[in-house]
Amino acid sequence: MEKGMPLLQKCTAYTEAVLNDLKTLVEIETPTGYAEGILAEQKVLRTWFEQLGAIVDIRPFDGGANLIASLKGTGTKKLMLLAHADTVFKRGTLAHNPYRIENGKVYGPGCIDCKGGIVLGLYALKLLKGQGYTDYGTITFLVNGDEETGSDASRALIVELAGKHDAVLVLEASKKNHGACLARGGLGQATVTVHGVTCHACRYEQGANALEEMAHQILQLRTLSDKEAQSSVSCTVCRSGEVANAIPDTAVCQVDIRYKTQQEYDRIVTAARNFAEHPLVPGTKVEFFIKAHPAFPENPATKAMADKLKAIYAEIGESMEPVTSPGISDANYIYPTGTPVIDGLSFAGFNSHSDQEGGDAASIPSHLYGLTRFLQEL
Numbered sequence: 221m222e223k224g225m226p227l228l229q230k231c232t233a234y235t236e237a238v239l240n241d242l243k244t245l246v247e248i249e250t251p252t253g254y255a256e257g258i259l260a261e262q263k264v265l266r267t268w269f270e271q272l273g274a275i276v277d278i279r280p281f282d283g284g285a286n287l288i289a290s291l292k293g294t295g296t297k298k299l300m301l302l303a304h305a306d307t308v309f310k311r312g313t314l315a316h317n318p319y320r321i322e323n324g325k326v327y328g329p330g331c332i333d334c335k336g337g338i339v340l341g342l343y344a345l346k347l348l349k350g351q352g353y354t355d356y357g358t359i360t361f362l363v364n365g366d367e368e369t370g371s372d373a374s375r376a377l378i379v380e381l382a383g384k385h386d387a388v389l390v391l392e393a394s395k396k397n398h399g400a401c402l403a404r405g406g407l408g409q410a411t412v413t414v415h416g417v418t419c420h421a422c423r424y425e426q427g428a429n430a431l432e433e434m435a436h437q438i439l440q441l442r443t444l445s446d447k448e449a450q451s452s453v454s455c456t457v458c459r460s461g462e463v464a465n466a467i468p469d470t471a472v473c474q475v476d477i478r479y480k481t482q483q484e485y486d487r488i489v490t491a492a493r494n495f496a497e498h499p500l501v502p503g504t505k506v507e508f509f510i511k512a513h514p515a516f517p518e519n520p521a522t523k524a525m526a527d528k529l530k531a532i533y534a535e536i537g538e539s540m541e542p543v544t545s546p547g548i549s550d551a552n553y554i555y556p557t558g559t560p561v562i563d564g565l566s567f568a569g570f571n572s573h574s575d576q577e578g579g580d581a582a583s584i585p586s587h588l589y590g591l592t593r594f595l596q597e598l
Protein backbone atom coordinates (compact mmCIF):
# COMPACT_ATOMS: atom_id res chain seq x y z
CA MET A 221 0.00 0.00 0.00
CA GLU A 222 1.17 3.42 -0.91
CA LYS A 223 1.60 5.97 1.87
CA GLY A 224 3.57 9.08 2.74
CA MET A 225 4.42 11.62 0.07
CA PRO A 226 3.45 9.54 -3.01
CA LEU A 227 -0.09 9.11 -1.67
CA LEU A 228 -0.27 12.75 -0.56
CA GLN A 229 0.65 13.80 -4.10
CA LYS A 230 -2.28 11.79 -5.44
CA CYS A 231 -4.54 13.49 -2.90
CA THR A 232 -3.27 16.88 -4.01
CA ALA A 233 -3.93 15.97 -7.63
CA TYR A 234 -7.53 15.14 -6.72
CA THR A 235 -8.24 18.50 -5.06
CA GLU A 236 -9.70 20.14 -8.15
CA ALA A 237 -11.99 17.17 -8.77
CA VAL A 238 -13.09 17.21 -5.12
CA LEU A 239 -14.02 20.88 -5.47
CA ASN A 240 -15.84 20.29 -8.76
CA ASP A 241 -17.99 17.57 -7.22
CA LEU A 242 -18.55 19.73 -4.16
CA LYS A 243 -19.81 22.48 -6.47
CA THR A 244 -22.31 20.03 -8.00
CA LEU A 245 -23.66 19.11 -4.56
CA VAL A 246 -23.78 22.66 -3.19
CA GLU A 247 -25.68 23.84 -6.26
CA ILE A 248 -28.53 21.47 -5.44
CA GLU A 249 -30.37 23.16 -2.58
CA THR A 250 -31.21 20.70 0.18
CA PRO A 251 -32.81 22.37 3.19
CA THR A 252 -34.05 19.81 5.71
CA GLY A 253 -37.59 18.81 4.78
CA TYR A 254 -37.26 19.69 1.08
CA ALA A 255 -37.69 16.18 -0.29
CA GLU A 256 -37.29 17.14 -3.94
CA GLY A 257 -33.85 18.67 -3.43
CA ILE A 258 -32.58 15.99 -1.09
CA LEU A 259 -33.72 13.22 -3.41
CA ALA A 260 -32.07 14.98 -6.38
CA GLU A 261 -28.82 15.15 -4.40
CA GLN A 262 -29.04 11.48 -3.41
CA LYS A 263 -29.57 10.52 -7.07
CA VAL A 264 -26.35 12.29 -8.04
CA LEU A 265 -24.57 10.48 -5.23
CA ARG A 266 -26.04 7.17 -6.35
CA THR A 267 -24.31 7.57 -9.71
CA TRP A 268 -20.99 8.43 -8.09
CA PHE A 269 -21.16 5.56 -5.60
CA GLU A 270 -22.14 3.10 -8.31
CA GLN A 271 -19.09 4.18 -10.32
CA LEU A 272 -17.04 2.97 -7.34
CA GLY A 273 -18.72 -0.41 -7.50
CA ALA A 274 -21.02 0.16 -4.53
CA ILE A 275 -24.50 -1.27 -4.11
CA VAL A 276 -26.75 1.73 -3.47
CA ASP A 277 -30.09 1.86 -1.73
CA ILE A 278 -32.05 5.13 -1.56
CA ARG A 279 -34.77 5.14 1.07
CA PRO A 280 -37.16 8.09 0.77
CA PHE A 281 -39.04 9.37 3.82
CA ASP A 282 -41.51 12.19 4.34
CA GLY A 283 -39.38 15.29 3.62
CA GLY A 284 -36.20 13.65 2.39
CA ALA A 285 -34.26 10.50 1.64
CA ASN A 286 -31.43 8.46 3.12
CA LEU A 287 -28.81 6.74 0.97
CA ILE A 288 -26.87 3.63 1.89
CA ALA A 289 -23.91 2.69 -0.31
CA SER A 290 -22.03 -0.50 0.45
CA LEU A 291 -18.75 -1.78 -0.84
CA LYS A 292 -17.74 -5.39 -0.29
CA GLY A 293 -14.07 -6.20 0.18
CA THR A 294 -12.00 -9.32 0.77
CA GLY A 295 -11.15 -8.67 4.43
CA THR A 296 -13.13 -8.71 7.67
CA LYS A 297 -13.41 -5.17 9.09
CA LYS A 298 -16.79 -3.48 8.86
CA LEU A 299 -16.42 0.28 8.59
CA MET A 300 -19.11 2.92 8.33
CA LEU A 301 -18.89 6.46 7.03
CA LEU A 302 -21.62 8.94 7.87
CA ALA A 303 -22.45 12.36 6.44
CA HIS A 304 -25.70 14.22 5.84
CA ALA A 305 -27.18 15.66 2.65
CA ASP A 306 -29.49 18.25 4.23
CA THR A 307 -28.50 21.80 5.18
CA VAL A 308 -29.91 24.60 7.36
CA PHE A 309 -30.14 26.93 4.36
CA LYS A 310 -33.55 27.90 2.95
CA ARG A 311 -34.44 27.47 -0.71
CA GLY A 312 -33.22 30.42 -2.76
CA THR A 313 -30.05 30.89 -0.68
CA LEU A 314 -27.81 30.25 -3.68
CA ALA A 315 -28.97 33.54 -5.24
CA HIS A 316 -27.08 35.59 -2.65
CA ASN A 317 -24.69 32.92 -1.31
CA PRO A 318 -23.50 30.94 -4.34
CA TYR A 319 -20.79 28.32 -4.49
CA ARG A 320 -17.51 30.20 -4.83
CA ILE A 321 -13.82 30.07 -4.00
CA GLU A 322 -12.22 33.19 -2.54
CA ASN A 323 -8.64 33.37 -1.26
CA GLY A 324 -8.34 29.60 -1.02
CA LYS A 325 -11.62 29.23 0.90
CA VAL A 326 -14.67 27.52 -0.50
CA TYR A 327 -18.10 29.00 0.30
CA GLY A 328 -21.73 28.12 -0.36
CA PRO A 329 -24.68 26.65 1.57
CA GLY A 330 -23.73 23.36 3.17
CA CYS A 331 -20.23 23.38 1.63
CA ILE A 332 -18.75 22.09 4.85
CA ASP A 333 -21.87 21.06 6.79
CA CYS A 334 -21.83 18.46 5.47
CA LYS A 335 -21.35 18.24 1.69
CA GLY A 336 -17.58 18.60 1.93
CA GLY A 337 -17.59 15.48 4.10
CA ILE A 338 -19.61 13.51 1.55
CA VAL A 339 -17.18 14.37 -1.24
CA LEU A 340 -14.07 13.76 0.87
CA GLY A 341 -15.42 10.32 1.81
CA LEU A 342 -16.15 9.53 -1.83
CA TYR A 343 -12.62 10.42 -2.88
CA ALA A 344 -11.09 8.39 -0.05
CA LEU A 345 -13.01 5.39 -1.43
CA LYS A 346 -11.85 6.30 -4.93
CA LEU A 347 -8.23 6.30 -3.76
CA LEU A 348 -8.65 2.91 -2.09
CA LYS A 349 -10.15 1.52 -5.29
CA GLY A 350 -7.40 3.11 -7.40
CA GLN A 351 -4.81 1.28 -5.34
CA GLY A 352 -6.67 -2.00 -5.55
CA TYR A 353 -7.13 -1.94 -1.77
CA THR A 354 -9.87 -4.38 -0.70
CA ASP A 355 -8.71 -5.46 2.77
CA TYR A 356 -12.03 -4.71 4.45
CA GLY A 357 -15.20 -6.75 4.86
CA THR A 358 -17.64 -3.95 4.20
CA ILE A 359 -17.50 -0.21 3.91
CA THR A 360 -20.95 1.30 4.34
CA PHE A 361 -21.51 4.96 3.54
CA LEU A 362 -24.72 6.37 4.97
CA VAL A 363 -25.82 9.78 3.72
CA ASN A 364 -28.83 10.75 5.79
CA GLY A 365 -31.29 13.50 4.93
CA ASP A 366 -32.43 15.14 8.16
CA GLU A 367 -29.45 15.64 10.48
CA GLU A 368 -30.01 19.34 10.99
CA THR A 369 -33.31 18.81 12.76
CA GLY A 370 -32.14 15.93 14.92
CA SER A 371 -32.26 12.96 12.50
CA ASP A 372 -35.80 11.99 13.46
CA ALA A 373 -36.35 10.01 10.24
CA SER A 374 -32.85 8.55 10.05
CA ARG A 375 -31.91 7.94 13.66
CA ALA A 376 -33.19 4.36 13.81
CA LEU A 377 -31.29 3.55 10.61
CA ILE A 378 -28.09 5.19 11.93
CA VAL A 379 -28.29 3.23 15.16
CA GLU A 380 -29.12 -0.04 13.38
CA LEU A 381 -26.26 0.28 10.90
CA ALA A 382 -23.77 1.52 13.51
CA GLY A 383 -24.51 -1.57 15.59
CA LYS A 384 -23.48 -3.77 12.66
CA HIS A 385 -20.08 -2.13 12.15
CA ASP A 386 -16.72 -2.15 13.94
CA ALA A 387 -16.20 1.62 13.73
CA VAL A 388 -18.06 4.70 12.53
CA LEU A 389 -16.38 7.78 11.05
CA VAL A 390 -18.55 10.90 11.03
CA LEU A 391 -17.62 13.36 8.29
CA GLU A 392 -18.55 16.67 9.84
CA ALA A 393 -15.97 19.45 9.38
CA SER A 394 -12.70 19.23 11.25
CA LYS A 395 -11.22 22.11 13.22
CA LYS A 396 -7.82 23.56 12.38
CA ASN A 397 -4.73 21.32 12.52
CA HIS A 398 -6.79 18.28 11.48
CA GLY A 399 -8.78 18.60 14.69
CA ALA A 400 -11.04 15.59 14.81
CA CYS A 401 -13.88 15.71 17.34
CA LEU A 402 -13.60 13.21 20.20
CA ALA A 403 -16.58 14.20 22.31
CA ARG A 404 -19.78 16.18 22.07
CA GLY A 405 -22.20 17.37 24.69
CA GLY A 406 -25.75 16.10 24.95
CA LEU A 407 -28.80 18.24 24.26
CA GLY A 408 -32.22 18.07 25.84
CA GLN A 409 -35.01 20.08 24.21
CA ALA A 410 -37.58 20.36 26.96
CA THR A 411 -41.01 21.97 27.10
CA VAL A 412 -42.72 22.89 30.34
CA THR A 413 -46.49 23.44 30.07
CA VAL A 414 -48.55 24.83 32.94
CA HIS A 415 -52.33 24.46 32.96
CA GLY A 416 -54.24 26.80 35.26
CA VAL A 417 -57.70 28.29 35.58
CA THR A 418 -58.67 31.57 33.98
CA CYS A 419 -60.91 34.26 35.45
CA HIS A 420 -61.13 38.07 35.55
CA ALA A 421 -57.83 39.54 36.71
CA CYS A 422 -59.51 41.45 39.53
CA ARG A 423 -60.83 38.18 41.01
CA TYR A 424 -57.45 36.46 40.80
CA GLU A 425 -58.15 34.29 43.87
CA GLN A 426 -60.85 32.41 41.92
CA GLY A 427 -58.39 31.32 39.24
CA ALA A 428 -55.06 29.53 39.10
CA ASN A 429 -52.41 31.65 37.42
CA ALA A 430 -50.42 29.52 34.99
CA LEU A 431 -47.89 32.31 34.42
CA GLU A 432 -47.14 32.60 38.12
CA GLU A 433 -46.54 28.88 38.38
CA MET A 434 -44.30 29.07 35.33
CA ALA A 435 -42.25 31.72 37.12
CA HIS A 436 -41.74 29.25 39.99
CA GLN A 437 -40.81 26.50 37.55
CA ILE A 438 -38.28 28.73 35.76
CA LEU A 439 -36.60 29.85 38.98
CA GLN A 440 -36.33 26.24 40.18
CA LEU A 441 -35.00 25.01 36.82
CA ARG A 442 -32.23 27.59 36.79
CA THR A 443 -30.79 26.10 39.99
CA LEU A 444 -30.03 22.89 38.04
CA SER A 445 -27.19 24.42 35.99
CA ASP A 446 -23.79 23.26 37.22
CA LYS A 447 -20.78 25.12 35.91
CA GLU A 448 -18.30 22.58 37.22
CA ALA A 449 -20.07 19.67 35.52
CA GLN A 450 -20.51 21.89 32.42
CA SER A 451 -24.27 21.41 32.55
CA SER A 452 -26.66 24.20 31.70
CA VAL A 453 -30.41 24.51 32.04
CA SER A 454 -31.71 27.64 30.30
CA CYS A 455 -35.30 28.72 29.81
CA THR A 456 -35.33 30.37 26.40
CA VAL A 457 -38.84 30.94 25.01
CA CYS A 458 -41.94 31.54 27.11
CA ARG A 459 -45.54 32.31 26.19
CA SER A 460 -48.55 32.91 28.37
CA GLY A 461 -51.76 34.88 28.45
CA GLU A 462 -54.05 36.28 25.78
CA VAL A 463 -55.31 39.53 27.28
CA ALA A 464 -54.03 41.86 29.98
CA ASN A 465 -57.11 41.68 32.20
CA ALA A 466 -57.53 37.91 32.60
CA ILE A 467 -55.67 35.32 34.64
CA PRO A 468 -53.83 33.12 32.10
CA ASP A 469 -54.81 29.46 32.08
CA THR A 470 -51.79 28.31 30.07
CA ALA A 471 -48.05 28.97 30.03
CA VAL A 472 -45.50 27.22 27.84
CA CYS A 473 -41.73 27.50 28.18
CA GLN A 474 -38.94 25.94 26.14
CA VAL A 475 -35.84 24.84 28.00
CA ASP A 476 -32.42 24.20 26.49
CA ILE A 477 -30.53 21.61 28.52
CA ARG A 478 -26.85 20.75 27.91
CA TYR A 479 -24.87 18.02 29.66
CA LYS A 480 -21.63 16.07 29.26
CA THR A 481 -22.67 12.76 30.76
CA GLN A 482 -25.72 10.54 31.09
CA GLN A 483 -25.49 10.94 34.91
CA GLU A 484 -25.90 14.70 34.56
CA TYR A 485 -28.85 14.19 32.21
CA ASP A 486 -30.48 11.88 34.75
CA ARG A 487 -29.86 14.33 37.61
CA ILE A 488 -31.38 17.27 35.74
CA VAL A 489 -34.40 15.46 34.32
CA THR A 490 -35.26 13.77 37.62
CA ALA A 491 -35.23 17.16 39.38
CA ALA A 492 -37.20 18.88 36.59
CA ARG A 493 -39.89 16.18 36.71
CA ASN A 494 -40.03 16.59 40.47
CA PHE A 495 -40.64 20.35 40.10
CA ALA A 496 -43.40 19.58 37.60
CA GLU A 497 -45.05 17.10 39.95
CA HIS A 498 -45.12 19.63 42.79
CA PRO A 499 -46.52 22.95 41.51
CA LEU A 500 -46.40 25.81 44.03
CA VAL A 501 -49.51 27.64 42.80
CA PRO A 502 -52.61 25.75 43.99
CA GLY A 503 -54.91 24.59 41.19
CA THR A 504 -52.22 24.42 38.48
CA LYS A 505 -50.87 21.31 36.75
CA VAL A 506 -47.45 21.10 35.13
CA GLU A 507 -46.23 18.84 32.32
CA PHE A 508 -42.57 18.31 31.54
CA PHE A 509 -41.68 16.88 28.13
CA ILE A 510 -38.15 16.30 26.85
CA LYS A 511 -36.65 15.27 23.52
CA ALA A 512 -33.16 14.12 24.40
CA HIS A 513 -30.03 13.73 22.31
CA PRO A 514 -27.53 11.65 24.30
CA ALA A 515 -24.03 12.85 25.18
CA PHE A 516 -20.99 11.55 23.28
CA PRO A 517 -18.46 11.71 26.12
CA GLU A 518 -14.70 11.26 25.98
CA ASN A 519 -14.00 7.53 25.98
CA PRO A 520 -11.10 5.10 25.45
CA ALA A 521 -12.30 3.67 22.10
CA THR A 522 -12.51 7.10 20.46
CA LYS A 523 -9.19 8.11 22.02
CA ALA A 524 -7.54 5.01 20.52
CA MET A 525 -8.89 5.96 17.09
CA ALA A 526 -7.55 9.49 17.52
CA ASP A 527 -4.10 8.13 18.39
CA LYS A 528 -4.14 6.11 15.17
CA LEU A 529 -5.10 9.20 13.23
CA LYS A 530 -2.27 11.19 14.84
CA ALA A 531 0.24 8.56 13.72
CA ILE A 532 -1.19 8.73 10.19
CA TYR A 533 -0.80 12.51 10.00
CA ALA A 534 2.76 12.12 11.28
CA GLU A 535 3.52 10.11 8.10
CA ILE A 536 3.24 13.38 6.17
CA GLY A 537 4.72 15.60 8.85
CA GLU A 538 1.37 16.94 10.01
CA SER A 539 -0.17 17.12 13.48
CA MET A 540 -3.67 16.30 14.65
CA GLU A 541 -5.01 18.31 17.56
CA PRO A 542 -8.31 16.79 18.69
CA VAL A 543 -11.18 18.89 19.97
CA THR A 544 -14.45 18.46 21.83
CA SER A 545 -17.61 20.30 20.85
CA PRO A 546 -20.68 21.47 22.76
CA GLY A 547 -22.89 20.97 19.68
CA ILE A 548 -24.49 17.65 18.78
CA SER A 549 -24.11 15.55 15.65
CA ASP A 550 -25.14 12.04 14.65
CA ALA A 551 -22.10 10.80 16.61
CA ASN A 552 -24.22 11.44 19.72
CA TYR A 553 -26.66 8.70 18.64
CA ILE A 554 -23.89 6.27 17.72
CA TYR A 555 -21.95 6.40 20.98
CA PRO A 556 -24.66 4.61 23.02
CA THR A 557 -24.61 1.67 20.56
CA GLY A 558 -21.12 0.79 21.83
CA THR A 559 -19.55 0.97 18.37
CA PRO A 560 -16.41 3.14 18.45
CA VAL A 561 -17.09 6.49 16.78
CA ILE A 562 -15.03 9.54 15.89
CA ASP A 563 -16.27 12.78 14.36
CA GLY A 564 -14.89 15.77 12.48
CA LEU A 565 -13.10 13.84 9.74
CA SER A 566 -13.88 16.13 6.82
CA PHE A 567 -11.55 18.95 5.85
CA ALA A 568 -11.32 22.12 7.93
CA GLY A 569 -14.42 24.29 8.09
CA PHE A 570 -15.65 27.43 9.80
CA ASN A 571 -18.79 29.54 10.44
CA SER A 572 -21.24 26.71 9.78
CA HIS A 573 -24.97 27.60 9.60
CA SER A 574 -24.13 31.16 8.44
CA ASP A 575 -23.71 32.85 5.06
CA GLN A 576 -20.00 32.79 5.83
CA GLU A 577 -19.95 28.99 6.18
CA GLY A 578 -16.78 27.91 4.44
CA GLY A 579 -14.02 25.38 4.11
CA ASP A 580 -10.28 25.62 3.82
CA ALA A 581 -9.58 24.23 0.35
CA ALA A 582 -5.86 24.04 1.10
CA SER A 583 -6.59 21.49 3.80
CA ILE A 584 -8.26 19.05 1.38
CA PRO A 585 -5.14 17.04 0.36
CA SER A 586 -3.93 16.28 3.88
CA HIS A 587 -7.44 15.46 5.12
CA LEU A 588 -8.03 13.20 2.13
CA TYR A 589 -4.75 11.50 2.96
CA GLY A 590 -5.77 11.14 6.62
CA LEU A 591 -9.18 9.64 5.83
CA THR A 592 -7.88 7.25 3.16
CA ARG A 593 -5.11 5.93 5.41
CA PHE A 594 -7.48 5.75 8.38
CA LEU A 595 -9.79 3.43 6.45
CA GLN A 596 -6.78 1.15 5.87
CA GLU A 597 -5.44 1.25 9.41
CA LEU A 598 -8.67 0.77 11.39
Ligand SMILES: [Zn+2]
Pocket residue numbers: 308333368572573
Ligand atom coordinates in the same frame (compact mmCIF):
# COMPACT_ATOMS: atom_id res chain seq x y z
ZN1 LIG B 1 -25.12 21.55 10.89
